Amino acid sequence: xxxxxxxxxxxxxxxxxxxxxxxxxxxxxxLLYDRQWMIVEDDGKPVSEFVTQRNHPKMTLIxxxxxxxxxxxxAPQMGEAIVPLALTGTETRRxxxxxxxxxxxxxxxxxxxxxxSAFLEKRVRLVRMAEEVTARITSDKYTDKPAPVGFSDGYPxxxxxxxxxxxxxxxxxxxxxxxxxxxxxxPNVVVGGEDKPFMEDTWQKVMLGxxxxxxxxxxxxxxxxxxxxxxxxxxxxKEPTATLATFRRNAEGKVLFGQNVIHRxxxxxxxxxxxxx
Numbered sequence: 001x002x003x004x005x006x007x008x009x010x011x012x013x014x015x016x017x018x019x020x021x022x023x024x025x026x027x028x029x030x031l032l033y034d035r036q037w038m039i040v041e042d043d044g045k046p047v048s049e050f051v052t053q054r055n056h057p058k059m060t061l062i063x064x065x066x067x068x069x070x071x072x073x074x075a076p077q078m079g080e081a082i083v084p085l086a087l088t089g090t091e092t093r094r095x096x097x098x099x100x101x102x103x104x105x106x107x108x109x110x111x112x113x114x115x116x117s118a119f120l121e122k123r124v125r126l127v128r129m130a131e132e133v134t135a136r137i138t139s140d141k142y143t144d145k146p147a148p149v150g151f152s153d154g155y156p157x158x159x160x161x162x163x164x165x166x167x168x169x170x171x172x173x174x175x176x177x178x179x180x181x182x183x184x185x186x187p188n189v190v191v192g193g194e195d196k197p198f199m200e201d202t203w204q205k206v207m208l209g210x211x212x213x214x215x216x217x218x219x220x221x222x223x224x225x226x227x228x229x230x231x232x233x234x235x236x237x238k239e240p241t242a243t244l245a246t247f248r249r250n251a252e253g254k255v256l257f258g259q260n261v262i263h264r265x266x267x268x269x270x271x272x273x274x275x276x277x
Contacts, residue, residue, distance in 0.1 A: 003275035005208060006162060007182070007190035010034040012071060013126070014098075014151045015053040017063040018183055018229065023270040026211060026263050029129075029148045030156035031188055037064075037071070037083075038105070038151040039116055040096050042123040049097040050151070051124055053224050058232035062119065073112070081115040083108050087130060096127045098136075098151055106130045138262065142217040147262045155260035157188040158219055159200060164257070167197035172243050180240050183229045185221070185258055191275050200259045209273035212264045218256040225257075 008021040014035045025032045039059070040048035053059040062075045071083040092107040105127035107113075113125045129150050138146045138155055149156050160182065169179035182190060189208065191200070203215040225241055226234045244255045 001194045003191050003193040003195055003277075005189060005269060005271055005273045005275065006192040007187075008269055008271055009183070009186070009188055009190075011186060012037055012064040012066075013062065013073070014038040014050060015056075015059045015224075016073075017060060018186070019064060021271075023268055025268045026266050028266075029150040030152065030263070031269070033066070033071075034157075034188065035151040037108070037126055037128050038096060038098065039120075039124050040094075040105075040127055042113065042117070042125045047095045047097040047102050048125060048127070051120070051122070053227060054222060056120055056122070057227045057234060059120070060227055060229045061232040062116070073115070075119045078115065078119050081112045083112050083126065094125070094127060096151075099153060101136050103129060103136055103151075104133050106133070138216075143214060143262065145214070145262070145264075155216060156263060157213075157261050158186065158258050159189045159191065159213075159215070159261050160185055160187040160258040161195050161197070161200050162190055162192035163195045163197045164200065168240060168244065168257070171247070172240060175243055177236065177239050177243065180225075181229070184225045184227070184240065185219075186224070187258060189261075189269065193275075203259070203277060205277075206261070207274075207276040209267060209269055210265075211267040211269065213261045214264060216260050216262055218250075219258040219260050220254040221257050 008024055010019050010031050012033045039051040062073055065072050069085055073081040093104055094107050095102050096105040108126040116124050136149050138149050140146045165182050172179055206213050226237055228235055241255055244257055248256045
């Protein structure tokens with residue numbers, strides 16, 4: 001059986017647009033810059049809670065890219081916002097909340113806050129988890145070796161096999177529904193080759209390129225899978241979740257698709273790298 005990495009993705013700003021990579025480095029918290037930034041409420045509370053695509057689907061239209069010195073954000077009819085990558089040490093700090101975790105974060109300033117607030121029609125701020133800030137730690141419920149994580153929901157990376165998506169799309173079409181693209185599920189690593197649907201469910205340890213990973217737990221899916229990442233709209237409020245629920249619901253009633261993984265080493269992942277079980 002031959003398996004390879006077929007795609008690599010990051011989402012520099014949580015709940016916003018995607019970047020595709022042919023190769024990308026792993027740091028302590030995951031793929032470089034993946035969910036290092038997050039949009040939070042600007043409501044004067046001691047902890048600024050994160051803003052999510054679950055309630056604001058058009059966040060997917062906020063497209064990040066990097067220049068040499070800046071994170072650049074664009075959105076329809078909005079022009080471009082510039083966020084310097086270098087920190088001066090004089091930035092305002094605030095506590096940001098994500099799924100019950102309260103993290104010290106760097107506020108990226110008024111200009112990008114005003115730009116985001118105008119696009120989302122809501123008062124928000126942009127924060128960054130800087131390198132010197134203590135990272136969040138994954139839950140110890142599913143692993144006896146918790147690991148640092150940035151602003152992603154709970155784990156450093158999400159892995160999905162192409163065969164699993166192909167199986168789901170075949171089921172959708174059999175029900176008279178439209179197929180969906182992989183980016184509905186916001187993976188970091190897509191693998192393909194001589195694999196069978198949902199074979200990743202059986203994996204415990206895997207080598208991607210030369211980097212070891214623990215396959216920790218299945219990913220419970222939410223309403224974000226109904227958002228079309230190209231349009232920021234919800235073409236069908238029930239799909240693909242309803243079809244997944246017919247065969248991927250666990251005993252707790254959660255709908256599962258993809259596997260949360262933790263890297264146990266540093267290095268660089270490349271499209272084409274072998275996947276070794």
